[in-house]
Amino acid sequence: MAQITKSYEPQEVEKKWYADWLQAGCFAGRANPAKAPYTIMIPPPNVTGVLTMGHVLNNTLQDILIRRARLEGCEALWLPGTDHAGIATQTVVERELRKEKKHRRDLGREKFLEKVWSWREDKGGIILKQLQALGASADWSRTQFTMDPAYSQAVLKVFVDLYGKGQIYRGKRMVNWCPVSLTALSDEEVIMKPAKGFLYQVRYELVDQPGRFIEVKTTRPETIPGDVAIAVHPDDPRYTDIIGKKVRRPLGPTAEIPIIADAAVDQAFGSGALKITPAHDKVDFEVGQRHKLAPIDVLTPDAKLNELAGPELAGLDRFAGRKKAAELLKASGALVQEEPYENNVGYSERADVPIEPRLTWQWWLKYPRIEEAKTAVRDGHIKFYPERWSKVYLHWLENIQDWCISRQLWWGHRIPVWYAKGLDKEKLTEADLADPKKVHVSLDGPADKDNWVQEDDVLDTWASSWLWPFATLGWPDRGAMDKAGFDYFYPTTTLVTGPDIIFFWVARMIMAGLEFVRPGEPLERRIPFKHVYFTGIIRDQQGRKMSKSLGNSPDPLDLIAKYGADGLRFGIVSIAPQGQDIRFQEDRIEGGKNFCNKLWNACRFREMNGEMADNSSCGAILARIEPPKFDADDHAILDRLLATTREVDRCFTEFEFSAAVQALYGFFWNDFCDWYVEVSKAKLLDPATKANCLAIQDLVLRQTLLLLHPFIPFITEELWHLLGYGAPGTFLAKDTLLENCSQMAARGLAIDAKAAAQVSTLKAVCSQVRAFKAEHGEAASKTSEFVVEATDAHWAVLEANLAKLKRMMGAGSITRGAMSPNAPAIVTAYGTWNLIKQLKGDPAAEKVRLTKEIEAMGKHIAGTQARLSNEAFVSKAPPAVLEGARKQLADQQAKQAELERLLKALG
Template sequence: MSEISKAYNPSEVENKWYAKWVAEGCFEGRPDSSKEAYSIVIPPPNVTGVLTMGHVLNNTIQDILIRRARQLGKSAIWIPGTDHAGVATQTKVEKVLRQEGTSARKLGREKFIERAKDWRDKHGGIIIEQLKKLGASCDWSRLVHTLDDDYSEAVLTAFVKLYKQGYIYRGKRMVNWCPVNLTALSDEEVIMKHEAGKFYKMKYEIAEEPGKYLEICTTRPETIMGDTAVAVNPDDERYAHLIGKHCWRPFPRAKIKIIGDKYVDMSFGTGALKITPAHDPADFEIGQRHNLEIIDIMNPDATMNELAGEDFKGLNREDARKLAVQKLKDLGLLIEVQDYEHNVGYSERGDVPIEPRLSDQWFLKYPKIEEAKKAVESGLIKFWPQRWEKTYTHWLDNIRDWCISRQIWWGHRIPVWYKKGVEKIDLKNPEHVYVGVNPPADKENWVQDEDSLDTWASSWLWPFATMGWPDKKAMEDKSLKYFYPTSDLVTGPDIIFFWVARMIMAGLEFMDGDDAHKIPFKNVYFTGIIRDMQGRKMSKSLGNSPDPLEIIAKYGADGLRFGVMNCAPQGQDILFSEERVELGRNFCNKLWNACRFRQMSGEIADNSSVEKIVSRIDKSKLDSDDLAVLTSLINASKAIDKDYEEYQFNSITQRLYSFFWTDFCDWYLEVSKSRLSDESAKQTVLAVQDLCLRSLILMLHPFMPFITEELWHSMGFGKDGDFIQNENPHFEEKLASLGIKADENALKTTEGLRDFATKARALKAQYKLASKRDVKLYFSSDKEKSKIVAENSEKLKKIAGAASIEIKAEVSDCPATICALGTIYLDLSNSVDAAAEKKRLGKEKEKLESLIKSTNARLSNEAFVSKAPANVIEGAKKQLAQYQEKLAEIEKLLANL
């Protein structure tokens, strides 16, 4: 127990306690057969990343869950780690190499990997230290990186198993291609951007009907050279007669088919679609159905190759488009160019438009699709909010094979070797192809595939590969049997397909036992997107994304955590501003001051348990306010338990805030001050305060770990050498066993008195008497409620700021307000200069009447109404309503005077 300083210093407290927690092994998870297991695996952040507000939200929720589990006596572990982020890291390292005048290809694979490792070791892992500043209580002794040797073994083992089962194959397919990084990309690595483009309307001459043309629209005239057909809908009466005929591709000039396909939208553009199978996913599918020729006119870097024709060869996409448009003009084939708003997919790392490209890649046919669907539909895995189940199921119902290869070096190299000297490799011939975790014995006769695996092909194993799978000894050492399946996963809905669904399928495929033991987690909580107060998604480009470390330095980690969680409804987007964090900081200061006030109010005896505190209470001295605040505390605790069950974290913060700020500070501390001078009641009052603060601090701990740990010890609530995380927050049964139970009648009475004081203060403020404490109040109600007010008049006078409160059956000529107990009247006879007040209010009335008249005139003016924007007219109407409401209030005040 120590004296609480005058002001709370967050950084001092945070640095002290985090170091102690780590030194004492507070976060280390250990199997204990006598306890329920609880585990979380962190969504591995990019090893090159830094803390964002999204990370703050996600990791604060995880920390709340893990700290709550420890408090409830569970053996809990939160496994941290980082993702090697293949394309992202390779892009950063290649940028450094370009600055040095070299490149990855010049260095060669082995030297490049060495440089990438050096870069990672120097720049990577910053986010881990930043998470510690936030208070993340991960078991740092279990830190995993997806390129660790044992984790890499798991990734390669999974590949080999799936390959041998026929799930993995190599084939030529349409993929997202980055012309800068020269690699295939997952959909997750493609960012859609809204762009102002052009819609080109052109015409192709019908070969069998010279002089007649088919009008076609396109946004990509630079791909004309790869057209192998024009498609129309067979149900389109305009074009059905042309199906089976041909038209002339302008350049290089060639006769191409006119085909009928139901895919074509008759209402879009002209209803005729040029088909370029090598450069559009939909066109590729149409081409497959109609056995069309595939002409790839682009190099991997999106420049034009020789198949595009001599005029285009070597041009980039933008220049090729300009030339194609000019040629169409010269040939008289360009009808018009329209402005066109559309979404364009950009490479996340290369920041250039992706190119749909046919490429030889490795693909995975997903295992356990139906089982993965059933696991969620049956409730074996629960989604919070539940609405995401439909999205998940829809994706599984329409799933497509996964392109798992990437043309990069930073990552897990695909464990496939090809026999040297074989002119044409047969992928199904084991004499030509070797697949294994380790190289073939005579590896000098084999050459390994150059590609690396998609980063998601390592992270989908995260829940069990972090616990040692597939090595039996490692699984035993890392307690996979005890901690798996994990309990909760916290993630964003944007990766429900790329990560969540894949982890579920991986668990069902690779783990042993029935489905209940195979699933990777039991609950998935999907966070919302953090937006600014204008509803815009936070981003560096908009300049609306604050640096969490700067906020922590200004307001403290607890203030940030509490502020973020207070405005984060389950699964909904969060409107964030610094004022939210200021609320959290103010809450910390209020809690600090309340504990300091308690220390100054009287000696703190043995506070080390609920039993010790209750032993100081004289039950005969408990009044309705004591019982009311304890009842409110009990009710809050029960409601919070339910909120945890339903993952309603912002509801928990609001309940704790309301109890502490309103019930405890604004009311109980104020009404109990006078009782502290009564020696016979003092110890009981202080003990009730201690009970409230002890329980509040325990319930707040998962949200605000630093300040609660400090106050826990300063107030003597814990045993020497112990930590708050080891104390169960439930106290209701202990109180009941010690003879203290909830009293709803006492709570109802106190709530009525509090409402009386609140409404009385508001009434005084309305008449500019907020600071005066000599006003006279009258009260009128039924007998029972009048008795309550009379019995508590001294308390009410002090809190409401009144010289007297007189009970009256009838009152006239006084302004009034209605509260829960009855009607409160304010006597203005001695408090207000009636003449002066009438004069002041009269001037206000005249001003309002003038404003109402002018606003009415504007809204009655046809010229204004017909020309003004709708939002301006709506604003004028709202303003008029406000003026009218204010005028009615002024007239009421004048009548009362």
């Protein structure tokens, strides 16, 4: 057996074990009826993506879940893959073309797509290799890509099926439009940014009352030629007498437009009057639809003003047109004033230019299975963590609108619609679209393709990824499904994702699963997953979302090189409480590395203190343990081991990963290393207790490695073998089962709770003393003299362990006594006993310290009382939480009373 080296070098260990895991097929998920399945589908990163801190958190949590499932005896499948990312990938390749002074249209569609595929083969999927550096234990043999042939067939089949059911249609409606990429965008591809501009106050003269005006405020005077009405609120008394009258449009071709009443108008904004430009604003479009007003589009697709804007504006870019429009309005006397104004403007995520709300012909989807999708979450078939996101999800479904599924791109799933040659598709009616002689929809296209022209548009990227949970398992091809283990692995178990795509992806996957999987079977057999865990957003210390553009995000690969993959994983999870945004702290990543070093050194200490006996199983170790030889510390460490195992079990059930890390950290660092290892040193010198002590250490380290493995897989696998826990040719990552508390108890592990409680008391004393020494700048090793003021029962516990206490505390003497009245002293209160450190000189400083401690305790008490008097908290909190809060209050009040007594005793 190899020896544990003096220092831990993660790079070589990580490289070695990952290669071994892959070669041994440790990550393969295969249908196995003898085991329960556990399935996670990776949220497919963009094929253009590289590892970010968000990916680190999301994929570390998935890996933690999948590794834990293997330890629990499940057949675990974590299926990886990438998304073709239509606009993102096309933008990257077009950027490369521009370096050659070319445009995609210079190549033509076919040649351009060849170039995209070439780029994908060369550079796409880099992020998957980076995830391997993080330790991701996905079944890479199953890697999927949303443009793979089989997956593409599934996507197109869904389009054809839904079109046949009347749920997909073509219509001219308002979309987010990118004037650079020349395509519709989803809301997710629009980034809101603050923008500085001007608010223009413009007056419109009433036609039948010359000299009387109605004024509006607008940030976009260049769109005035597209005005079709002025709207006011029907209850606004300022305008009731002119509703129905007409005003003259003050810019562009001469026109008289009506004053209409609509409740969408905000009476408090500006003058309470709103110009209605249906072709250039979503709210205006809806108002125009209600009042049957024909829209006037004054912009070209690339955001230049067209001939409908009038000869003085036509041909100008929208921003130049804005400046020119203001000049024209001022010259005509229609511009009352302009004032600086800042508002949020939507920007195209890829092109980084302001988007345009624009009326275009697009393909739209009426969502399927909306009511069932509500039921799935409302009735608990799918559970959200944190649960609050279920309300957001249900609210969206209550107000759902049709989905624009078409994009004006070349890279993506080309829509399987063909038009008869010679037709102008911009002028097709609903009747034309329903006429198979004019429009053909199928997977393979018409037989006589020479007489037809295929739709240029491709599908929105989300219109492929909403099929991810089942299309990745071979659906709809029965043979492929059987090969992939569809009936075994579906529904999947857990989805880990961000709440920002709860509508774009999570809700849509639920509806897709309910619509297409196992028709006619119960809902719980059709849902795509059973649990959804929503991560928080990683932010910098200023609260800003981390991004490359801000330069506030570290490169995860640099962190791995600096701290090791395990250090990064442990550190990032430790600062990620359930569902909350995370303030990134690199020192916590360093803390993860330090924990790994502590684990390494503790295992090395064990190895140096005795030969390794039979560690091949929990049972083999328990056979070497002799309970009659236990002292209180043995009972205490095993009690804490079982308590920590139960706590980690609970954390996995409740998806509280950060709490699990904190529990493991506290147990291993404080209970095992700082206490048990230290008190073990005396036992290891005694031949009568040495073997039993080492066996207990072996048991604790074995269970600790098992509990830690999902979080820090590399170092635990290495130590597992170095300590002899794994037989040659086996792996902790594949061949080992985690034993729970009941199993260990069944093997004869019985704990003396009273003895364990006594050790808890001793540890509390030492903790108080160490804190005292640190606070007063006294060396930890200095032998100080202490007096204990305690009841007979407490003193009996301390007196029986004086030698141990003095060694652990760094005390020269510990005696029993009482604080002399008015004597200078520093006092540490702990429940029903106190530690007294007699001092020379004025006790004023100690009085100040105790006064501050009493004030701080008063604030804690007030906070706890406020929680317990809060009806919302009391009515919703579990009984155990309520009981804990009440006990906390009682302890706080007792501590405050004791502090006040001690302060009084100081005079």
